[in-house]
Amino acid sequence: MIFIDSEQKLWGMDQLLRDAARRSLEYLRKASDRPVCPPEAALRRLDELDPKLPDDPTPAAETLRLIDDFASPATVTTTGPRYFGFVVGGALPVSVAAHWLATAWDQNVGMAVMSPSASRLEQVAGAWLLDLLGLPPTSACGFVTGTTTAHITALAAARHAVLARAGWDVERRGLNGAPPVQIVGSREIHSSLYRALAVLGLGRDGVTHVDVDSQGRLRPDRLPPLRAPAIVVAQAGNVNTGAFDPIDELCAAAAEAGAWVHVDGAFGLWAAAAPSTRRLVAGLAGADSWATDGHKWLNVPYDSGVAIVRDPAAVRAAMAMSASYLVRGQQDGMEFTPELSRRARGVDVWAALRTLGRSGVADLIERSCAFARRFAEQLSAAGAEILNDVVLNQVLVSFGSDERTRRTVEGIQKEGTCWCGTTEWQGRVAMRISVSGWNTTADDVNRSVAAMLRVWSKTVL
Numbered sequence: 001m002i003f004i005d006s007e008q009k010l011w012g013m014d015q016l017l018r019d020a021a022r023r024s025l026e027y028l029r030k031a032s033d034r035p036v037c038p039p040e041a042a043l044r045r046l047d048e049l050d051p052k053l054p055d056d057p058t059p060a061a062e063t064l065r066l067i068d069d070f071a072s073p074a075t076v077t078t079t080g081p082r083y084f085g086f087v088v089g090g091a092l093p094v095s096v097a098a099h100w101l102a103t104a105w106d107q108n109v110g111m112a113v114m115s116p117s118a119s120r121l122e123q124v125a126g127a128w129l130l131d132l133l134g135l136p137p138t139s140a141c142g143f144v145t146g147t148t149t150a151h152i153t154a155l156a157a158a159r160h161a162v163l164a165r166a167g168w169d170v171e172r173r174g175l176n177g178a179p180p181v182q183i184v185g186s187r188e189i190h191s192s193l194y195r196a197l198a199v200l201g202l203g204r205d206g207v208t209h210v211d212v213d214s215q216g217r218l219r220p221d222r223l224p225p226l227r228a229p230a231i232v233v234a235q236a237g238n239v240n241t242g243a244f245d246p247i248d249e250l251c252a253a254a255a256e257a258g259a260w261v262h263v264d265g266a267f268g269l270w271a272a273a274a275p276s277t278r279r280l281v282a283g284l285a286g287a288d289s290w291a292t293d294g295h296k297w298l299n300v301p302y303d304s305g306v307a308i309v310r311d312p313a314a315v316r317a318a319m320a321m322s323a324s325y326l327v328r329g330q331q332d333g334m335e336f337t338p339e340l341s342r343r344a345r346g347v348d349v350w351a352a353l354r355t356l357g358r359s360g361v362a363d364l365i366e367r368s369c370a371f372a373r374r375f376a377e378q379l380s381a382a383g384a385e386i387l388n389d390v391v392l393n394q395v396l397v398s399f400g401s402d403e404r405t406r407r408t409v410e411g412i413q414k415e416g417t418c419w420c421g422t423t424e425w426q427g428r429v430a431m432r433i434s435v436s437g438w439n440t441t442a443d444d445v446n447r448s449v450a451a452m453l454r455v456w457s458k459t460v461l
């Protein structure tokens, strides 16, 4: 009998997990030295993972070996110290370890009756987050897959609340015939918000756009009159420049009109957790909902996002479900997220926060910002142009013409010391540097700058 080995029990669980630990350690040990981008040969070998579905069982140890032999070499080393693409954090060792342990528990955190311990860890992690970010302590925290899902969750609560105030029960009646909801946000709101609005039936095209300044901040002098039912979306951390909308002014205008304010703070919300950046999010606690990621700046493993809603009743109403077999507790995870069954994501967040403490989180944020400034200073000193005010962890770099910038970035990606992507900022092509990893050091920044300059000097059109 292959499935339960009577000698070793559970097909060699002991050996299998030790083997996984050994392989993981080997991978992580090499993570700071291997090329950030996988070589072509490694990508070609991925075909080995794609045979016909076998008719017969394979020993589990062999399965693990196949994954490690063929998939590990073709990973992008986003967890290493010189990955500056998109906004991608690494994973703190303790959060990886806690993630493993929670996977061994295999708890379903949808209802506390299925997992008292994981539910408790999530509740505590949520309370710690609210404390750390300076948000109202009685807010609801839903541990979701990322900021996109956090938007869907929080904006569903917003949709419920603003329509309930207009006398419309959207959960019961849907949007057909509902009073139109005014949605206001800057031209620079993140694409994930459009997706959330589309999913919720509020429509991508439903956004009234407000002009922005040179850093991509919403201009409050251009705000249209707000009329309830209304939702204002604010950006805490522009995905290109790292700039912040004037949240205090938006909250004041919204309060007057009875509008709901939702803040996209996928990474920028963490500015609230460090003394030197806190001023960027002035007025943050005056909003109604916030979306952020754990897998970006907090450096917990994928996937991890949090939907925070000031009025727990609003998100409970938006996510309500019941069935006779469901055993409901005081505060079940399923009330605050779109899922019923779900892994215990909050455990990783609890582990990261318990280990870092308040000062450790502040240090992580401030260190990343300091490294972003270091990038900007060194690149600028070498003649590159920095296109944004570096207020957070994001740097936009031009290496001359659009074509030369594009070619230089391609060269940097191929060279392998580090990885940065491109973007377009106010009509110009730019390289985007995002410093979000816990393990990046000053030496990593120096090495990366040296590689960038080497490639740039060789990129002549």
Ligand SMILES: *Cc1c(COP(=O)(O)O)cnc(C)c1O
Pocket (backbone or CB within 6 Å): 087, 145, 146, 147, 148, 149, 190, 192, 237, 238, 239, 264, 265, 266, 267, 293, 305
């Ligand atoms: C990354 C990001 C998102 C989307 O977050 P996911 O976790 O990928 O769903 C939304 N807004 C901003 C500003 C982001 O940086």
